[in-house]
Amino acid sequence: MRAVIVEAPGDVDVLTLGEADTPTPGPGEVLVRTVASGVNRADILQRQGHYPPPPGVTDIIGLEASGVVERVGEGVERWKEGDEVVALLSGGGYAEFFVAPEGQLIPPPPGVDLVSAAGVLEVAATVLSNLRVGNLAHGEVFLVHGGAGGIGTFATQYAKALGAVVAATAGSEDKLRHCREHGADFAFDYHGDWVSALKEATGGADVILDIIGAKYLEANVKALKKRGRMVVIGLQGGVKGTLNLGLLLSKQATISATSLRFRPAAEKAEICAAVEAQVWPMLGDGRIRLSPETRIAFDDVRAAHELLSGGSNVGKIVLVH
Template sequence: MRAVIVDEPGGVESLDVVEVDDPVAGPGEVVIDVAAVGVNRADLLQRQGRYDPPPGASRILGLECSGTVAAVGDGVERWTVGTQVCALLSGGGYAEKVAVPEGQVAAVPAGVDLVEAGGVVEVAATVWSNVFMVAGLQPAETLLVHGGAGGVGTMAVQLAHALGARVAITAGSTRKLDACRELGADIAINYHDQDFVRELRSATDGHGADVILDNMGAQYLTRNVAALAPNGRLVVIGLQGGTKGELDLGVLLGK
């Protein structure tokens, strides 16, 4: 089968289409005939040599896909050949076929076509696990999403809005702010010319955010803590603004 690999880190020219052996379904695995794959920031970073895949993961890029089950391994009970599915992967999605543990496979949601499903599962799993399972966002609470117009951000806006939470986002242009409002954002802040701490506190009568989903890391650490409501939860899922920051523990204790 054909697959996309990176022999040497670099730009798009470092991507190579090569012939590799077809995967075989091991115990508890399914093989998927790939219809579509999502392109995630982690893929770009891996291509650039800035993101190491998990130990033992495929050298083939791709962290999510959709397609049709082509084979099942011993012990697989949830899936049968011919079922349309989407899957979360440790790698291997940029190929014509991929083998994946059955627990990382999901049915294509109703109303979503097979191509669209190739770009759903990574952002959905990221948002659900971090915002709802870890941070425990509740209806009527306020969620602040940095990078609200990105893939994870737009999914977070829609899910939180559907839950009944109040949603605030930051983004860098009027077009992106408007797009987030259309998806359900109640508060839209342009980080280029607005202070998100001040704007959020003003819009929430001084309360702040009960949950913050942050993709910036160190650059926003101090301001994120300042923006938190009492007993608020800060979930960091990205480090675009650096890995090391200073934190006033007195402010943190006050939360």
């Protein structure tokens, strides 16, 4: 099968199209012919050598994809050849075929074509599972960084659907407008004093979803309300920061860090089922709208990585096979 091959970590030029063995579905697994693959920042980190796959998982990049069931393994009950599916993967999405456990496949959202659907599940599963960790409740203040990206756009709308007051940060007027258009009550330029602006507007955040990491650690703690919760899901701003534990203690605040990729298969299956039950209806009735989407041909995978790395992209990038 055709696949994106990375022989050694590096810049976009290490992404090459080559041949790889077509995977064989084992018991409880499904082989899917890929229609489209979602592109995520984790893919860039893996390409650079900073985010290796879990043990035993293919080293082919790609954490989400859509396609048509080609073959099912022993014991698979829900799926049959020809079914359209979207998949939450630990790897392997940048290929002509991929294998996934039965429970990590769900139908595409209602009214969404398979290409667009390729860029929805990983984002939805990430947001749903991590707002559970943050215990976001109706009426609380929610802050998401990177509000114009795939995660930020989805998290803004999902938190709004849960009844939260939503704030987002972004780095340009166009991106701030995007945040507001997708439901943010407040949008702050991260080049300025967004902590003071947030506190003035809302009194601070009850829950923060953070994709930045070390660079924003101290500022995030300052931005939290008493008994606030911060969930770290990305490290774009580095892995080591300083933390005023006295301030954290005085606020009785909590910092959590999670990775969807390394969760057990049973846990991922439960999250996928929750997405299908809770999030897909929100997409069906318009409470959540899809992010703006850029479609790029599979053969131009380098261009997709360059666009995402460049920082100008708004919304989701999808590779079309």
